[in-house]
Amino acid sequence: xxxxxxxxxxxxxxxxxxxxxxxxxxxxxxxxxxxxxxxxxxxxxxxxxxxxxxxxxxxxxxxxxxxxxxxxxxxxxxxxxxxxxxxxxxxxxxxxxxxxxxxxxxxxxxxxxxxxxxxxxxxxxxxxxxxxxxxxxxxxxxxxxxxxxxxxxxxxxxxxxxxxxxxxxxxxxxxxxxxxxxxxxxxxxxxxxxxxxxxxxxxxxxxxxxxxxxxxxxxxxxxx
Amino acid sequence: xxxxxxxxxxxxxxxxxxxxxxxxxxxxxxxxxxxxxxxxxxxxxxxxxxxxxxxxxxxxxxxxxxxxxxxxxxxxxxxxxxxxxxxxxxxxxxxxxxxxxxxxxxxxxxxxxxxxxxxx
Numbered sequence: 001x002x003x004x005x006x007x008x009x010x011x012x013x014x015x016x017x018x019x020x021x022x023x024x025x026x027x028x029x030x031x032x033x034x035x036x037x038x039x040x041x042x043x044x045x046x047x048x049x050x051x052x053x054x055x056x057x058x059x060x061x062x063x064x065x066x067x068x069x070x071x072x073x074x075x076x077x078x079x080x081x082x083x084x085x086x087x088x089x090x091x092x093x094x095x096x097x098x099x100x101x102x103x104x105x106x107x108x109x110x111x112x113x114x115x116x117x118x119x120x121x122x123x124x125x126x127x128x129x130x131x132x133x134x135x136x137x138x139x140x141x142x143x144x145x146x147x148x149x150x151x152x153x154x155x156x157x158x159x160x161x162x163x164x165x166x167x168x169x170x171x172x173x174x175x176x177x178x179x180x181x182x183x184x185x186x187x188x189x190x191x192x193x194x195x196x197x198x199x200x201x202x203x204x205x206x207x208x209x210x211x212x213x214x215x216x217x218x219x220x221x222x223x224x
Numbered sequence: 225x226x227x228x229x230x231x232x233x234x235x236x237x238x239x240x241x242x243x244x245x246x247x248x249x250x251x252x253x254x255x256x257x258x259x260x261x262x263x264x265x266x267x268x269x270x271x272x273x274x275x276x277x278x279x280x281x282x283x284x285x286x287x288x289x290x291x292x293x294x295x296x297x298x299x300x301x302x303x304x305x306x307x308x309x310x311x312x313x314x315x316x317x318x319x320x321x322x323x324x325x326x327x328x329x330x331x332x333x334x335x336x337x338x339x340x341x342x343x344x
Contacts, residue, residue, distance in 0.1 A: 029283060029311035033239065036311060036331035040245040043334040047252050067241065107283060108312065112290050 012199040015192045016135045020085055022142050022187050023105040027082060034075035041068045088131035095125035095215070099156060099164065102137040106145050114151035114171055117141070122158035128215060132200030137164075139193045140204060140213055144168065146186040159212075166211040231341055233257045234275035234304065236266040236292065238285050246279070253338055263287035267295055275304040277341050280324075282310040293323035305344040309337070 041064045045054060054061055084091065093101075103117050110116070144154055144166055151171030159165055190206065197204040201216035233255050237243040243259045250257040258273050260266035263286050270278065278296060282289035289308055297303045306323065311330040325344040328337060 025312055026283075028313075032311035032330050033242075037239070037242050037245065039331035040242060040249070040334070044245055044249055044252075047249060047334070067245075071241070107288070111282075111288055 008199055012196055015139065015188070015196045018188060018192070019135050019139050019142060019196075022109070023138060025108045026105050027085070031075070031078045031082065034071045034078060038068050038071035038075065041071065084131065085134075088129070091130040092127040093130045093133065094127050095158070095164065096123050098128060098130070098133050098137055099123045102134065102141050103156070105138055106141050109142065109145045115145060115148055116153045116171075117145070118153055118155050120155065120157040123156060123164060124158050125162045125164070125215060129200070133202075136193075136197045136200055136202050136204075137213065139188050139196050140166070140211065142188045143186050143190055143193050144211060146188070162215055164213045164215075166213075167209060229254075229342060231255045231276040232273060233341065234260060234266060234270055234273060234278040236260045236263070236278060236284065236289075237281040237309070238262065238283075239281070242281075249334060255341070261285075263292040263295070266292055267299065270296060270300055270304065274300075274302055277307060277344060278304045279307050279309050279337075279341075282308060282312050290323055297323065307340055307344060 045061060045064050048060065048064075049055070056062070099119060103119060106117070141154075148154055148168045149171075153169045153171060154166055155169055156164060156166050190204075194204045197213065203212075203214040205212045205214070233250050235243045235246050235250075235257055237246070237259075238261045240261065243261065247257040247259050258269055258275070260269050263284050266278070266280075278293075280289045280292055284292065287295075289310065293306045293308075296306060305325040308324045308327045309330060309332060310327075313329065314327045326340045328340060
């Protein structure tokens with residue numbers, strides 16, 4: 001692998017920003033979840049107490065207060081974790097967990113399209129750097145999901161050599177498909193996927209309808 | 225405070241904490257809630273429960289909220305009014321929201337939620 005220069009880094013950051021923008025609705029959804037629950041619990045306390053002051057000795061009030069505390073902690077953790085999309089904390093993650101997370105993050109791209117993603121149990125392999133790996137895997141999924149036909153299935157499998165492969169298969173007759181708003185097409189081009197992969201020492205290839213993502217070599221993984 | 229109108233409300237949310245709190249709130253408000261945590265469970269409960277309104281999250285484990293709303297409208301003898309309650313913004317890429325009678329974004333104000341249930 002060649003040492004990335006400054007312009008490679010700038011280009012990679014641009015692609016990452018485009019990838020992050022596409023995953024943002026789901027990240028926002030997850031960040032809002034504990035806050036929404038806390039607001040619900042606070043509303044409940046207000047409703048149960050009516051116009052009288054909160055009875056702190058009431059068991060249900062105590063439980064709701066405790067729930068609010070837990071939810072706010074959860075909310076703080078979720079917001080803090082968002083920082084890991086911008087700063088590499090050096091965390092590593094298994095390929096299986098990385099693929100699962102990225103599949104969840106493209107959820108909004110599947111809505112009303114009849115498209116499905118199936119993860120085979122064979123997706124395994126060594127731990128990889130979370131920061132780069134997440135952007136690379138997400139870029140590939142976004143490209144594939146946006147370009148695959150409505151109603152089709154994306155099958156992601158692990159290969160014995162540690163690579164991840166993705167193939168597109170005809171759908172099984174999903175009926176809930178609505179026309180997109182005309183902004184269709186891939187938000188992330190395949191060349192952008194390859195550029196980003198290369199920047200982090202991965203290798204993205206397409207041959208005869210099979211998309212493969214080769215992980216960084218062991219030495220590159222240590223350096224990453 | 226309770227309403228004079230009692231609605232049968234089906235809450236569909238895989239988040240147990242959220243669905244339990246919402247169920248408790250609706251009971252306090254004089255409604256009759258039931259909870260489902262998956263789309264399949266929601267369809268099963270709805271068949272027997274015949275809700276007036278279904279409050280549906282969009283991110284569910286087995287199907288998304290759009291697919292569930294579509295199934296409810298096309299398979300139930302008396303489809304409920306469907307209110308989306310989600311952390312996802314309304315302006316999604318394929319923005320067809322005709323499947324929903326209202327869309328509320330989390331965190332929803334409880335008074336707004338209650339008013340929406342009575343309005344749809």
